[in-house]
């Protein structure tokens with residue numbers, strides 16, 4: 525019997541990296557999963573997995589996603605807002621369209637999907653919202669202003685959700701991954717040896733993270749064992765933030 529037997533989940537950004545590993549873990553634990561990604565992922569060979577190809581930042585995407593989950597499952601227990609993107613430049617030279625796009629995907633879509641799912645999650649016995657922040661929800665990086673701002677805002681949004689939804693037994697938490705080997709970091713890992721070297725050296729565990737490291741943390745926060753944890757930002761970074 526899995527940890528989430530028969531419960532229903534929406535996972536955005538499900539086609540790659542952290543989202544893909546999370547979907548696999550939730551299926552292993554007995555959940556039904558609506559896998560949401562802008563790229564049509566090949567249909568997972570699993571009776572409990574359903575795909576929806578959509579850009580989460582599109583108008584009405586949140587309503588389309590929740591309607592698909594309700595049509596398929598009749599309930600929404602878990603929302604994992606994971607879809608995200610990097611990009612941009614220094615604030616001075618930032619293209620405002622790129623700024624807007626990063627904010628739309630990394631922040632506004634998270635707000636909209638959480639808002640649309642709340643009425644359904646109130647009926648759940650184990651409502652859980654997990655938003656994917658970053659170590660950049662706490663730290664900052666030059667030329668990463670849009671990403672940093674969006675991930676800081678994820679902390680504020682999630683803390684607010686925790687305060688507003690506690691009375692319904694719904695918890696809201698965010699994860700702060702460090703450097704994880706995924707589609708987002710692959711170009712830097714491949715083109716710049718100093719990228720991996722920097723993050724590996726900063727970690728007392730001396731390695732980059734794997735998508736499963738984050739999926740494990742998400743799985744814990746979704747479990748019954750985490751029912752008294754809410755409004756929390758869980759750092760899963762191999763210790764890099766502890767390095768002066």
Ligand SMILES: NC(=O)c1ccc[n+]([C@@H]2O[C@H](COP(=O)([O-])OP(=O)(O)OC[C@H]3O[C@@H](n4cnc5c(N)ncnc54)[C@H](O)[C@@H]3O)[C@@H](O)[C@H]2O)c1
Nearest residue numbers: 537539540541542562579580607608658703704706707708
């Ligand atoms: N990889 C890291 O080092 C790292 C560190 C901190 C935080 N994160 C966060 O983890 C989350 C997942 O990223 P990842 O590292 O697994 O990268 P990834 O590129 O492997 O996966 C991201 C997935 O999200 C999807 N996606 C992106 N924009 C979308 C949109 N507008 N609509 C629908 N789907 C969309 C992509 O198609 C892709 O499948 C992101 O929010 C990212 O900011 C990653």
